[in-house]
Amino acid sequence: QSFLLFDMNEFAIVVGNYNAYDSGGNDLGTRAGYWGANSNVIELGSTNTTATNFLDIALGINNAGVIVGLSDDNAGSRFAVKWTTQNTTPVVLDSLGVDVDRTSYSTARAVNELGTIAGSSNKIINGGDYQGHLAVRWDAGQTSATELSAVVLGAGPAYNEGLLINNLNQVAGLAYATDGTQKQQVVRWAANGSATLMDNLSVNNNGDFRSAVVAMNDRGTMVGNSDKYDGSGIFLGSRAVRWSATSSAIEELQHSPSYGTDSLGRTFSVATGINQANLAVGFINKYDANGDWNGSAGALWLPNGLFLDANWLNPIPVEGGTGTWDIQRLDRIAANGWIGGYGIYTENGQEFARAFVTQIGLGGIWVNPALGLRSWGDGDNWETGTPALAQGLARFTDPGNHDISVDQDTTTNSVEVEQGQLRMFLNRNRFVSREGLIIGIQARVSMGTEYDPQTQTGGQFVGDISNLGLLSAGASPGLLSVDGNLFNEGELLFEIAGTDFGEFDQIWLSGHFLAGGQISIALTDMYVPTIGDAFELMRFGSFEDQGFHFDFSAATLPDGWRWNTSGFAATGTISVSAIPEPATALGWIFISLGVALRRRR
Numbered sequence: 001q002s003f004l005l006f007d008m009n010e011f012a013i014v015v016g017n018y019n020a021y022d023s024g025g026n027d028l029g030t031r032a033g034y035w036g037a038n039s040n041v042i043e044l045g046s047t048n049t050t051a052t053n054f055l056d057i058a059l060g061i062n063n064a065g066v067i068v069g070l071s072d073d074n075a076g077s078r079f080a081v082k083w084t085t086q087n088t089t090p091v092v093l094d095s096l097g098v099d100v101d102r103t104s105y106s107t108a109r110a111v112n113e114l115g116t117i118a119g120s121s122n123k124i125i126n127g128g129d130y131q132g133h134l135a136v137r138w139d140a141g142q143t144s145a146t147e148l149s150a151v152v153l154g155a156g157p158a159y160n161e162g163l164l165i166n167n168l169n170q171v172a173g174l175a176y177a178t179d180g181t182q183k184q185q186v187v188r189w190a191a192n193g194s195a196t197l198m199d200n201l202s203v204n205n206n207g208d209f210r211s212a213v214v215a216m217n218d219r220g221t222m223v224g225n226s227d228k229y230d231g232s233g234i235f236l237g238s239r240a241v242r243w244s245a246t247s248s249a250i251e252e253l254q255h256s257p258s259y260g261t262d263s264l265g266r267t268f269s270v271a272t273g274i275n276q277a278n279l280a281v282g283f284i285n286k287y288d289a290n291g292d293w294n295g296s297a298g299a300l301w302l303p304n305g306l307f308l309d310a311n312w313l314n315p316i317p318v319e320g321g322t323g324t325w326d327i328q329r330l331d332r333i334a335a336n337g338w339i340g341g342y343g344i345y346t347e348n349g350q351e352f353a354r355a356f357v358t359q360i361g362l363g364g365i366w367v368n369p370a371l372g373l374r375s376w377g378d379g380d381n382w383e384t385g386t387p388a389l390a391q392g393l394a395r396f397t398d399p400g401n402h403d404i405s406v407d408q409d410t411t412t413n414s415v416e417v418e419q420g421q422l423r424m425f426l427n428r429n430r431f432v433s434r435e436g437l438i439i440g441i442q443a444r445v446s447m448g449t450e451y452d453p454q455t456q457t458g459g460q461f462v463g464d465i466s467n468l469g470l471l472s473a474g475a476s477p478g479l480l481s482v483d484g485n486l487f488n489e490g491e492l493l494f495e496i497a498g499t500d501f502g503e504f505d506q507i508w509l510s511g512h513f514l515a516g517g518q519i520s521i522a523l524t525d526m527y528v529p530t531i532g533d534a535f536e537l538m539r540f541g542s543f544e545d546q547g548f549h550f551d552f553s554a555a556t557l558p559d560g561w562r563w564n565t566s567g568f569a570a571t572g573t574i575s576v577s578a579i580p581e582p583a584t585a586l587g588w589i590f591i592s593l594g595v596a597l598r599r600r601r
Contacts, residue, residue, distance in 0.1 A: 005035075007060045007110075010334075012036075013085065015058035015067050029054030032069055034061065034085060045089045047073040047081065058083070060110040060117075068108035068117050076101065080108035080119050080138070093117065093138050094145045096131075097124035106145070108138070110165045115140030118165035118173070123147070135162035135173050135189060149195040151187050154179035160187065164216045172216040182208035186243065188220060198243045199250040201226040205233030211241070211250075215273045215332075220245035223271035223280045228252070237266035240282050242274070242301065253301045255284045256309070263291030269299065273332040273339075276378070278303040279385025281330035281339060298327035298341050302362070302384050310341070313360060313391050323347025325356075336377030336408075337361055337386035361412060363392015366402065373403045376410060376424075388412050396422055396443070406431050406459075417443040417469070424448075425475070426459035433463035439490065441468045448474025449481045453501060467492070467517070473505040477524070485511035486540075488548070491518045494537050496555065497525040509540040516546035521563070521574070522554035529576045531561060538572030545569060 005016035014035045020028040031054050032044040044067065046056045055072035065085035071092075072078045081090040095104035099122075106121035117138040123131040135148040148171060150158040156178030164172040169191040177183035186198040200209040204227075211226035222243040228236045240253040253271055261267045271282040280301040286294045298310035310327040317323050323346050330341040337359045345352045364384035368374055379385045388394035389412055396402065396417045403423045414435035419442040424431075426449045439445050445467075451458030462483040465471065472493040473480035479502070486509050496504040519537075523529070552563050557576065564577040 004057075006058065009061045009063045009065075011063065013061060013065065015061045015069070017057045020054060028052055030056060032056035032058040032067075032071070032083075034058060034067060036085075042085070042088065044069075044083045047071040047077075047079055047090055047092065050074045059108065062111045062113050062115065064113070064115065066111050066115055068111045068119070070107045076103040078105050078107065080106040080117075080121065082108060082111070082117060082138075091143065093119075093143050095121040096134060096136065096145055096147055097122070098127070099124055099130075100128035105133075106136070107161075109161070109163050112165045112167050112169070114167060114169070116165060116169050118162035118171045120161045120173070121145055130157070132157035132178075133159045133161070135160040135171060135187070137162065137165070137169065137171060137189075137193075146193065148189045148193045151175035151185070151195050151197060153177040153183045153185060154181050162189070163213065164222075166216050166218045166220065168218060168220065170216070170220050172213045172222050174212065181206070182210065184210040184212065186211045186213045186222065186224065186226075188216075188222065188243070196248055198222070198248045201239060201241065201250060201252060202229045204229050204235065210238075213243075214271065217245075217274050217276050217278070219276065219278070221274060221278050223253075223274045223282070225268075225270040226250065226252075235264075235266065237261075237268045238270070239267075240269040240271040240280070240284070240299070240301070242271060242278070242280055251305065253280065253282075253299075253307065254305065255297075255299060255307050259284055259297065260287035260289070260294075261291065262287050262293065271299075271301065272330065275333045275335050275385055276380040277335075277382065277385030279333060279379060281333045281341075283329040295326070295344075296328045298330040298343065300330065300360070300362075308362070310339075310360075313362075315343075315358065316390075317345070317347075321347065333379075335379040336375070337379065337389050359389045359411075360386055361389025361391050361394075362386055363388040363394060363413065365395045365397055367398075368402070369398060369400060371401060371403070373405050373425075376404050376406045377408070388414065396420060399442075414438075416440070417445050419443050422446070423475075426450075426461060428457070428459045430459065431461050433461070436464035436466065436484065437461070439465070439467045439469045439471055441490070443469040444472075445469065446472045446474065446478075447480050448478035451479050451481065464511075473507050477502060477504045479506050479508070481508045483510045485509065485514070487514045487516075489516045489546075491520055493520045493522065494535075495522045495524045496529070496535060497523070497527045499529070499533050499535070503527075504535050504537070506536065507538050509538065511540070512542045512544065513538065513540040514544050514546050515548040515569075517548055518551050519548055520551045520554065523556075529557070531576055531578055534573055534575035536571065536573045537568075540572060543569050543572075550574075 008014045020031040033041040058069040060068045067083040071081045080093040095106040098104045108119040136145040152158045154177040159176040162171045162173040171189040203209045213224040216222040226241045242251045269284040271280045273281045283296045288294045300308040315325040327343040362384040364382045368381040399420045401421045409430045411432040416438045418440045421444040423446045428450045449459035460481045464484045466487045467490045470491045494505040564575045
C-alpha cells in the first residue's frame with residue numbers, strides 16, 4: 001500500500017488516503033482514511049457504491065475529530081464531504097448547483113475548530129449554465145454552501161479555490177486565470193465573503209505572475225511563496241513571502257546570500273507554516289559555486305523579519321544520540337514552539353533521511369500586557385513568537401501583573417524577571433530552566449506547584465533561583481518545589497493561615513540555601529496561632545547563613561508569646577512559644593555564667 005497524509009490535529013490523528021486492493025490484489029482505487037496513535041488505518045466511508053475505482057481523499061481534520069475531503073461517486077459527481085472519527089459515514093456537502101445530468105463537482109479542503117469548512121465548487125445555474133469554479137464555505141453544522149465573492153483574473157470565468165480557514169472564518173486560497181494567461185494570485189476572503197487580492201512580488205514582461213499560499217494564522221496573516229522578476233522581466237526564482245493580516249501587503253522573507261543561486265541567478269524558498277505571533281518557518285534552496293543545487297536549509301523568519309537558519313540553533317539529537325543534524329526543511333510550527341520538518345541525521349558515518357518534531361526557543365520578552373491567566377507556551381505572548389525553550393533568554397520587563405500557567409513539561413534556557421509581578425502556576429508539570437531564574441530588585445514572583453501527599457508527586461521547578469526582589473510560594477498559601485539551589489538577597493515571603501499542609505507557604509529545595517536578605521512572615525485569613533504550633537517553611541539539602549533576618553511585622557502574636565526561630569537553620573521550621581518568665585530567664589543567666597566560669601578554671 002502507499003499513503004498520502006494531508007493533515008494532523010493536536011491529538012496526533014492524521015488524515016489522508018491510501019491505495020486499496022481486494023483479496024486478489026486488484027487495485028480498487030484510492031480510499032480516504034485516518035490514522036490514530038496505534039498507526040492502524042480507519043477507513044472512511046465513500047459515496048461510491050460500485051466497490052471499484054474509488055477516489056476518496058481526506059484533506060483536513062480539526063481537534064474535535066471532524067474530517068473533510070472529497071468523494072467521487074464513480075457516476076460523474078465529485079462531492080465535498082465530511083466525516084468524524086466517531087462516524088465514518090460521509091455527509092455530502094451541497095455544491096453551487098448541479099449540471100444538466102444532475103452531476104456536481106466540489107471539494108472540502110480545511111476545517112477550523114468551530115467546525116466551519118472551506119473549499120470550492122463549480123457554480124451551475126439553470127441546470128447547465130457554468131458560471132465558474134468558486135471558493136465556498138460550509139458553516140458549522142450545516143451542509144448548505146455559502147458562495148464567496150468571485151475573483152476573475154483575465155477575461156474568462158472565475159476559477160477560485162478555498163484552501164485554508166482560520167478560527168475567524170477567514171478563508172485563504174487562490175484565483176487562477178482561465179483566459180490562457182499565466183496568472184495565479186492569493187486571495188483572502190473575510191467572514192462576510194468579501195475578497196481581498198493579495199499583492200505579488202512582481203510580474204514578468206507579459207504581465208503574468210504567480211503566488212501561492214500555504215498557511216494562515218488566526219490573525220489572518222498568511223505565508224507562502226511568490227515569483228520574482230527583475231526590472232527587465234528576468235525570472236529570479238520563487239521567494240518565501242508573508243502577507244499582512246490587515247492589508248494586501250506582501251513581504252519578501254530574506255535569507256543569507258551565502259546560499260548562492262543556480263547557474264541562471266535564481267534561488268527558491270517557501271514559507272510553509274506560521275504561528276499566532278507571525279513567526280514563519282519554511283526552507284531555502286542552497287547552491288554551490290557552480291550553481292548546482294546543494295540541498296536546502298530549514299528556515300525561521302521572526303515577526304520583525306530577521307532570518308535564522310534552523311541549523312544555527314545547534315540542534316541536538318534525542319537523549320542518548322551522538323549524531324548530528326542537518327535540517328533541510330521546516331514544515332509546520334505550533335503556538336508553543338513545536339516544529340515538524342525533515343533533515344539528514346548522521347551518526348557513526350551513516351546518513352539517514354528523517355522527519356522530526358522538535359521544540360525551539362529563541363528567547364525574547366514577554367509582550368502580552370493583558371491581565372488574566374495565559375499559557376507560557378503561547379507564541380503570541382513573546383516578541384519572537386516562541387518562549388525561550390532550548391535557546392535564549394525569556395525576559396519579563398513590563399511593570400504590570402502577569403499570571404501564567406504551565407500546561408506541560410517545559411525546558412527553557414533561562415528566565416529573568418526584571419520588574420512587575422509574575423505569578424506562575426506550574427501545576428503538576430516539570431519546568432526546567434537550564435540557567436535558572438533571576439528575580440530582579442523591582443520584581444515580585446510567586447511560583448506554585450501542585451502536590452499530592454498520598455503519591456508524593458507533583459510539579460517542580462528545576463534550576464537555581466537567585467532572588468534580589470521578592471519570592472513567594474504558590475497562590476499563597478502554597479508550595480514551591482525546587483530541584484536546585486536558592487540564593488536569597490531579597491525577600492522571601494511566607495503566608496500562614498493554619499497548621500495543616502497547604503495552609504502555609506513552603507519552599508522545598510533539593511540543594512543549597514544561601515540565606516541572606518529578609519524572611520517575612522505574614523498571618524492571613526484572621527488566623528491566630530497558639531503556643532506549640534510549628535511550621536516547616538523550608539526543606540533544604542544544606543544551609544548557609546549569609547546574614548538573613550526575620551520580619552514578623554505582619555505576624556504579631558498575643559502578649560507573652562513569641563516566634564521561636566532557633567530551629568530554622570537546621571530544619572527550616574519556626575514555631576510559637578511562650579516568653580520565659582523573668583525569674584526563670586534570670587536563673588538561666590546565672591546557670592550560663594556558672595558554666596562559663598567552670599570552663600575557664
